[in-house]
Amino acid sequence: MMKRMIQGIGLLFGGVMGAQLFGSVNSGLSFTASTSGIMQHSGSYYMSAGIGAVCGFAIASMVAGPLLKWIDQGTERASAMPIGDLLSGGAGLLGGLALSALLYPAMSGLEGAWMVIPVALTVFLGYAGMRIGLNKRAELAEGIAAISERSAKSVQQDEESSYEEHKILDTSVIIDGRIADICKTGFIEGTLVIPEFVLEELQHIADSSDLLKRNRGRRGLDILNKIQKELDVKVLIYEGDMEEGEVDSKLVKLAKALHGKVVTNDFNLNKVCELQGVSVLNINDLANAVKPVVLPGEEIVVQVIKDGKEHGQGVAYLDDGTMIVVEGGRDYIGTTMEVLVTSVLQTSAGRMIFAKPKLLEKAL
Numbered sequence: 001m002m003k004r005m006i007q008g009i010g011l012l013f014g015g016v017m018g019a020q021l022f023g024s025v026n027s028g029l030s031f032t033a034s035t036s037g038i039m040q041h042s043g044s045y046y047m048s049a050g051i052g053a054v055c056g057f058a059i060a061s062m063v064a065g066p067l068l069k070w071i072d073q074g075t076e077r078a079s080a081m082p083i084g085d086l087l088s089g090g091a092g093l094l095g096g097l098a099l100s101a102l103l104y105p106a107m108s109g110l111e112g113a114w115m116v117i118p119v120a121l122t123v124f125l126g127y128a129g130m131r132i133g134l135n136k137r138a139e140l141a142e143g144i145a146a147i148s149e150r151s152a153k154s155v156q157q158d159e160e161s162s163y164e165e166h167k168i169l170d171t172s173v174i175i176d177g178r179i180a181d182i183c184k185t186g187f188i189e190g191t192l193v194i195p196e197f198v199l200e201e202l203q204h205i206a207d208s209s210d211l212l213k214r215n216r217g218r219r220g221l222d223i224l225n226k227i228q229k230e231l232d233v234k235v236l237i238y239e240g241d242m243e244e245g246e247v248d249s250k251l252v253k254l255a256k257a258l259h260g261k262v263v264t265n266d267f268n269l270n271k272v273c274e275l276q277g278v279s280v281l282n283i284n285d286l287a288n289a290v291k292p293v294v295l296p297g298e299e300i301v302v303q304v305i306k307d308g309k310e311h312g313q314g315v316a317y318l319d320d321g322t323m324i325v326v327e328g329g330r331d332y333i334g335t336t337m338e339v340l341v342t343s344v345l346q347t348s349a350g351r352m353i354f355a356k357p358k359l360l361e362k363a364l
Contacts, residue, residue, distance in 0.1 A: 092133020165190035166260030
């Protein structure tokens with residue numbers, strides 16, 4: 001099939017060249033016009049075209065075998081080449097052909113045998129570009145790899161800059177108020193999400209007939225107003241509503257929908273989030289983490305201010321609000337004394353320190 005195509009191309013090309021050669025030789029002669037106005041060619045014209053076609057067919061038949069063999073060898077060599085060499089050679093070939101296409105308008109006016117020059121130039125530039133591409137394949141591979149790496153980094157940076165993790169606030173953490181101070185320090189990043197159902201619950205608390213609840217609700221509203229107006233934090237009011245249920249269950253569902261984290265100081269909500277596989281930020285855990293570490297055996301000075309739950313116990317507090325249960329401290333209520341730490345109990349609800357008076361330790 002390929003041989004027939006080569007012979008057909010040779011036949012056509014030979015006929016065209018024979019006709020062109022006849023025209024260049026007899027350029028000074030004029031043809032006679034018929035009564036119909038159509039230019040009539042002489043028999044020599046058709047004979048020249050026929051001889052050219054026969055010669056072209058004969059030459060194509062002669063070169064078809066070696067040409068097909070050369071094509072097969074080239075195909076086998078190309079198949080054995082690494083993919084990197086093929087890509088670099090192909091890129092160089094395309095570059096050479098592109099350059100020849102840019103130069104073609106300058107040679108489009110050539111006629112006769114000079115028409116071979118654009119073809120030869122195209123072959124030469126294509127081959128030269130392919131050789132240059134093969135010789136520069138290592139540099140091309142490094143350049144492509146560098147461009148791909150920069151593109152990947154740019155995409156990654158765009159994704160990171162466009163991605164903002166959502167921190168969903170519950171009612172308890174808003175009323176608590178410490179979230180505003182934490183946001184002010186810059187420890188919480190991303191977007192603070194305040195669901196509409198949380199705002200409704202907060203407003204309901206602020207409208208309560210109970211004085212304590214009313215004050216807590218108003219304090220929560222003041223905290224939200226401070227976060228929105230005074231702090232450099234992005235705040236989103238989520239107006240959608242989840243399915244019917246308690247506020248805690250709605251918060252968990254919303255966190256799953258937004259792939260965010262629940263910010264709370266509610267011990268029970270903390271446990272529910274952990275069971276549901278939702279990330280949670282507990283303000284109490286953060287407060288406990290930044291408290292000074294007190295180890296059993298250390299001596300601290302405290303003021304016993306009230307009775308404990310058990311008989312003979314007294315209760316004192318550190319400056320950060322940590323409760324200290326003093327064994328036998330009931331008799332020292334209202335006095336400042338040195339105590340010896342016996343144990344420390346750490347939970348999500350807070351830290352509790354157990355101690356005993358140092359005076360009793362010395363007496364023993």
